[in-house]
Amino acid sequence: MGGPKLPEQERCDAILAAAYQIALTEGLDAVTARRVATAAGISPGLVFFHFQSKDGLLQALLDVLLDGTLDALTDPDLAKRAPWDRLEGMVRVELERLAEYHASVELLFAFYFSRREDLFRDRIEVSFGRYLEAFVPVCREVTAGTARSGDDLAATVVALIQGASIHAIRNPSSFNPEALLSTMQAFRPLR
């Protein structure tokens, strides 16, 4: 018994990477201590040594997922353009990311809909909330001076993106960001 030792951080990362991989390819239910351990080339007991419980492992996995999926809020360098162009650019970035990361987004939804414990849902809700908030300021700028509400526009835009992600998950090959973007032009203020 016993075996080669690795620094805490590195081992945890390796375990998480294995769990992530399994979750992506075979679904959340396939993430069991034994399978993760086998995939990571370690013994099952070690998973609990580092993460206490399976819930602990899933919590950590969810954190990784949220960090890598819902943080593209930080606009790129092109931050100072006209409000509408900025909004359109943000939506475009998000939609194009979907085509690439749809598997991660799918996993996120799997977390949300199959692990209903508050522990998980609360974190996801907070992230969703932050996601919405990232769109509010620019939407308010866009609707300034019109009769429309910036908050409503933000809610609509986010609903659109989330609905689009379901499409991207269902049928990635037929998913086309341009179709949504062109329809979205209708939101542009006429002025």
Next chain:
Amino acid sequence: MGGPKLPEQERCDAILAAAYQIALTEGLDAVTARRVATAAGISPGLVFFHFQSKDGLLQALLDVLLDGTLDALTDPDLAKRAPWDRLEGMVRVELERLAEYHASVELLFAFYFSRREDLFRDRIEVSFGRYLEAFVPVCREVTAGTARSGDDLAATVVALIQGASIHAIRNPSSFNPEALLSTMQAFRPLR
């Protein structure tokens, strides 16, 4: 052993009702043969006698769910109004149904994201496809004579409704159909 006898159909319905109830209130994972049997007041073996396997039970449950959730495509009597009014009416009906049936919709998503077998996904995809198709004709009418594409509009509208359902699931009390409907006015052709 042995017990009161019931006609096949009735027993199956009772089992399905129990399964549905458990799934709605405690999630899909809580739907086990034993729990369903207890809830239905019968013996565990009977579940398999009537549904062969757990997959069989879940298939039947999914059918019930799809029938009750994604079939509101049949427009009400107010079928012959102007295209835009018709589209707006359809969206309104769907959004208002969300507020009432969000638990069923949540269950539908749970099916989709946690049971990844083709057996389940294919049926859901077909239903989603039909759902989209129900919006295509009216969207084409709406965009006729404009530069916009009816199919793109339909895809956008469906994405919007599905995104809205996620909102309705996350936070039913803060879900307000009117916000989306008013923003959607932007899609109305100017003409």
Next chain:
DNA sequence: CTGATCATTGATCCGGTGATCAATATAAGG
């Protein structure tokens, strides 16, 4: 009434899962 068919029961088997733990190997400090 009788026998055949169907519905029902509940005990039981088997596999997989989360979790625990004593034993052991490794690394670091004096």
Next chain:
DNA sequence: CCTTATATTGATCACCGGATCAATGATCAG
């Protein structure tokens, strides 16, 4: 080199879920 703290192993436990099945109860045709 010895000691101490920390990783790591792999066997093992208890539990639960799907599935099976012999035994038994109900129902009905003849």
